[in-house]
Amino acid sequence: MRVNFTVNGRPQEADDVWEGESLLYVLRERLGLPGSKNACEQGECGSCTVRLDGVPVCSCLVAAGQAEGREVVTVEGLADHARQRDLGTACGTSLDEARRWAAKGQDSRTGEGAELSPVQQAFIDAGAVQCGFCTPGLLVAADEMLEHNPNPTDADIREALSGNLCRCTGYEKIMDAVRLAAARQSEAV
């Protein structure tokens, strides 16, 4: 079957999708967006967390057909999403922005030069990434929490991230990173 939906602000069409296929599989294998990770395939680990119409969900548990006509944000779109949230504008590029656009250097292997969302930058600065496999899911979940809870308590952070498993860090650096992102966010306001 064919599935049409919006991913990171762009309309996408996936063809020859098997009816039992997950949204995660479509994102990774058909749309070339491998940021959302495939680990447990049963909603236990949160590595595949994406926003579906704004709500964090495990994309491994959403049937591809259920995403028809809906909006998905993945970790690849997090920087854009955060920027548009800050600007308070809808998706899209203004005429002025388009005129000023110029290609920027970006290393496709290291990601050097890529624009990051504040929560991504905070994860790097706090050293919250080890093997990195759980990171995309944590970023999406943490970003969503900070969107509606700008001053979270430690308990709030733990609860918001309780569906994301990390086997490396012991979570302490992740907690530091989210606190850092929250602090920077409140300074910016």
Add this chain to the structure above:
Amino acid sequence: MDFLRPASWEEALAAKAEHPTAVPIAGGTDVMVEINFDHRRPDYLLDLNRIGDLYEWEVGEESVRLGASVPYTRIMENLRAELPGLALASHTVASPQIRNRGGVGGNLGTASPAGDAHPALLAAGAEVEAESVRGTRLIPIDDFYTGVKRNALAPDELIRAVHVRKADGPQQYSKVGTRNAMVIAVCAFGIALHPATRTVRTGIGSAAPTPVRARAAEEFLDAALDEGGFWDNGKIITPSVARQFADLCAASCNPIDDVRGTASYRRHAVGVMARRTLTWTWESYRGTTQQKGSVA
């Protein structure tokens, strides 16, 4: 496999009538796991996500009509006053991601003895609104669970909503697991005090082939509370009464040994949860009655 995407409830009922083997999928938190692991290959998936009615709830005089797909997150946020037991149970479901997708309709449809909502529904009192092209019927929750992962639905029926009685007294919910998040209950216990009828109802999860009420324990406690005038005098429940209630709750279990726990541990834990949740709810009831007393 075919993916059926009805745009309305009527279309969904028609699709289910035409394809009774179709597997309804709403939050997908059970169904997709089975498909991802190749444990299930249904001929038809019946997607219920486009049916907006299933995501709504109405608070009535006596009960809340809770749409089958209302996510646990919404129940926690919006129905804590009306359905405190179910709101507590909802908060113990898996993780935020799962609570954003899953709802009580799925718990009922899967009818796993470990479903988190069941003890709260049994304790509060509820009816399942099942519908097919033949018509609608309300199935009392006590008759709904018929076996391990089996329920009273006919092959052509879908769950439209569940009517849960609004709390008329304190309710509690307790669940045993190895950690707070992402845990299938080793066992779970729900209790609801019903001062209006001077009764107590219970619900036990993961400790029998189906979710069950501890009826002998309820009858004992109803009689003991009545005899001692507890509902009126608001006295502390006698430790021996609480112990007997706990023992009867443990005795109403019929658990198995499995990877999550042994049968004897489950029986023991249900007894402990019964005693604790009875104490919590009764303390809360005494608090409210004493406040009322001082006002009068």
